[in-house]
Amino acid sequence: MSGAALAVAMTAAVYLAVVIVPGALIGYASGIRGWLLAAASPVLTYGVIGIFGPLAPVIGIRWNALTLLGGSLLCAAVAFGLRRLFRSPDAQQPRSGLYWPRSRHWMLAGAVLIATAVGLLAMGRASGFTAIPQWWDAEFHANAIRFITDSGNSSPAALAAIDSTGSTSFFYPNAYHVLDATVAQIGGWSIPQVLDVGNGFQAGLFALTLSVLVAEVTKMPALAAATGILACAFTQFPYDTLVWGPLFPFTAGVAVIPALLALLCRVLAVPTSGAIVATALAGVGLTAVHPSVTVAAAIPAVFFLVQRWVTMRRVPLADLRTLLLVAVAGGVTGVFQVLGTLTAAGGSTSTWPASLTPLAATEQFVTGSRSNGLPAVWLMGLGAVGLIGLFLLRGATKLIWWLAGGVVFAGLFVLDASSDAHWVKSVTQPWWNDSWRLYAIGTMSVVVLAAVGLVTLARLLSRVVPRLHSAAAVVLVALLVIIATKGLYLNRNTARLAQAFPDGPVVTHTAEAGMHELAKLAPAGSMVMNDPYDGSPWMWALADVHPVFGHAPLLPQDAASVGQQRMTLFERFNKLDTDPAIQAAVRDLRVDYVFLSQGSITGAKPGHPDGLTGLDQVRSLKLVFQNSQTRIYQVASQIVGG
Numbered sequence: 001m002s003g004a005a006l007a008v009a010m011t012a013a014v015y016l017a018v019v020i021v022p023g024a025l026i027g028y029a030s031g032i033r034g035w036l037l038a039a040a041s042p043v044l045t046y047g048v049i050g051i052f053g054p055l056a057p058v059i060g061i062r063w064n065a066l067t068l069l070g071g072s073l074l075c076a077a078v079a080f081g082l083r084r085l086f087r088s089p090d091a092q093q094p095r096s097g098l099y100w101p102r103s104r105h106w107m108l109a110g111a112v113l114i115a116t117a118v119g120l121l122a123m124g125r126a127s128g129f130t131a132i133p134q135w136w137d138a139e140f141h142a143n144a145i146r147f148i149t150d151s152g153n154s155s156p157a158a159l160a161a162i163d164s165t166g167s168t169s170f171f172y173p174n175a176y177h178v179l180d181a182t183v184a185q186i187g188g189w190s191i192p193q194v195l196d197v198g199n200g201f202q203a204g205l206f207a208l209t210l211s212v213l214v215a216e217v218t219k220m221p222a223l224a225a226a227t228g229i230l231a232c233a234f235t236q237f238p239y240d241t242l243v244w245g246p247l248f249p250f251t252a253g254v255a256v257i258p259a260l261l262a263l264l265c266r267v268l269a270v271p272t273s274g275a276i277v278a279t280a281l282a283g284v285g286l287t288a289v290h291p292s293v294t295v296a297a298a299i300p301a302v303f304f305l306v307q308r309w310v311t312m313r314r315v316p317l318a319d320l321r322t323l324l325l326v327a328v329a330g331g332v333t334g335v336f337q338v339l340g341t342l343t344a345a346g347g348s349t350s351t352w353p354a355s356l357t358p359l360a361a362t363e364q365f366v367t368g369s370r371s372n373g374l375p376a377v378w379l380m381g382l383g384a385v386g387l388i389g390l391f392l393l394r395g396a397t398k399l400i401w402w403l404a405g406g407v408v409f410a411g412l413f414v415l416d417a418s419s420d421a422h423w424v425k426s427v428t429q430p431w432w433n434d435s436w437r438l439y440a441i442g443t444m445s446v447v448v449l450a451a452v453g454l455v456t457l458a459r460l461l462s463r464v465v466p467r468l469h470s471a472a473a474v475v476l477v478a479l480l481v482i483i484a485t486k487g488l489y490l491n492r493n494t495a496r497l498a499q500a501f502p503d504g505p506v507v508t509h510t511a512e513a514g515m516h517e518l519a520k521l522a523p524a525g526s527m528v529m530n531d532p533y534d535g536s537p538w539m540w541a542l543a544d545v546h547p548v549f550g551h552a553p554l555l556p557q558d559a560a561s562v563g564q565q566r567m568t569l570f571e572r573f574n575k576l577d578t579d580p581a582i583q584a585a586v587r588d589l590r591v592d593y594v595f596l597s598q599g600s601i602t603g604a605k606p607g608h609p610d611g612l613t614g615l616d617q618v619r620s621l622k623l624v625f626q627n628s629q630t631r632i633y634q635v636a637s638q639i640v641g642g
Helices: 003-029 034-058 065-085 087-091 102-127 138-151 156-163 175-187 191-200 202-218 221-230 235-243 248-269 273-289 291-312 317-333 335-343 358-367 377-389 396-418 422-427 435-464 470-484 486-498 509-521 536-543 564-575 580-589
Strands: 527-530 591-597 621-626 630-635
Touching (some): 003 065, 003 175, 003 191, 175 191, 175 248, 202 221, 202 235, 221 470, 235 435, 248 291, 248 435, 291 317, 291 435, 358 396, 509 591, 509 621, 580 591
């Protein structure tokens, strides 16, 4: 194994340990066992970060792996203590779990492992686990991870240092970034490598949580395994969302939505104090990753409660009491997340124009063809069979609530993609009026529908061939699906991911080399003037050099949050020789160097802004380095020193 491959393997091992072990400690202390413990662990880890991430800076603690472990042990102790305190009432509750033959557990494990391998292989082939993700938001997420890694400051408000220094009420839920920063702190690996490896696991985590949700609701091992193996095949999620945006925290949040809902199912079936704590903490974790994902989870949760209560023909007071306790526990432990989200300035300002007809949008959703124009024929076929099998498989109708949630998001996708009506924008605002996000969320239900179709075909096959055991039939049909889709659409999804990892246009290898040269020149603690739209904000994540602009702002609406000094530099930095305001800003921010690149962030106008043109004619600047993609200027000492 080469040194690079070994580094990737170690990064993967550390990432898995960081995302699973803290949550597993809490889940175990809460009394959760088996597959539900495995599925809930990642979202419980995010829950610990959601509690202690904002708290640690307040009490003067630097964030690192020990902070995460200490917070996890404290949460585990509280959960265990509550279980002991309320042990007698808990003991009276009915048992709930997956009491399957060992072979069925192995079948589910195999499905999740295959899905994880497919997701990692797609990411590895697309990025090599070291490539720089291009597109708009990647630089913000990378710089956020670098900032937390280096400073140990895990406060969601502290990320204002990247691109919102003028904001007085900035709050960015950062559990995704804190978790990745913890991985980077442990191994010292590059930020792109940590990003690529962590994002490569999202298909596997999604397969795990969704298959366990199906198992928890239906107790059907074949259906759970079919769900797990198909979860990695749909381009709509997680591959599209890892390219579009790219929506890294959103993807991580959607991947663990099923875990929260599985915990909700369990806590209503077995309302122990430990399960209440775990469910509440999972809600905090989901919110700390991305609040819009929590809103998304609430919609199928409402359908679940409606189906449960209609089936029972009553609304049990025990359910209401349990839900109230979960809400109170979540509100108390997640107070930083709740208050921060409610008081943060701004909100969704996206106005993506509608570009499809309702018929075209419906066709894209049904065929899964939005990003590449090609229908996922085999998955469509399984989904069609699933519509029939939903009423043929005993126990499958228990998932009607989950499919109803998918119908809601399918409808929202069609509306958002085809209409600019004000009411449509208002309804879809929690998801940034972004049809790609709605497309991804709706796909969660389509995966389950396709899994129902797979199991239905297997049941029919076992009836046609009486000697074929039902489990063997499921395995056989799954193998045929893998063959027909050429490895669960591995090539299709690799090609989609590869769109995020070309050599440019945001940052090329040549531009990155210029950033590393800059790192040799820029003094520690200084800042570098840059064009926020030419890819140069990546200098922070790649070379540990602090740019004036850590991300590309959306102007003019972001001007206030960027701050007056930085906007002054942006608008007329080339007046450095004569403008006292520019000179004062340079001194205040300790700007010793200027870095310009030929890169161009997605959607930006070509060329540099007016204030950063003609720098060769500025007498107070000296060109000290250039290559085919970058130029570095040094600011005259009399300007910096005043």
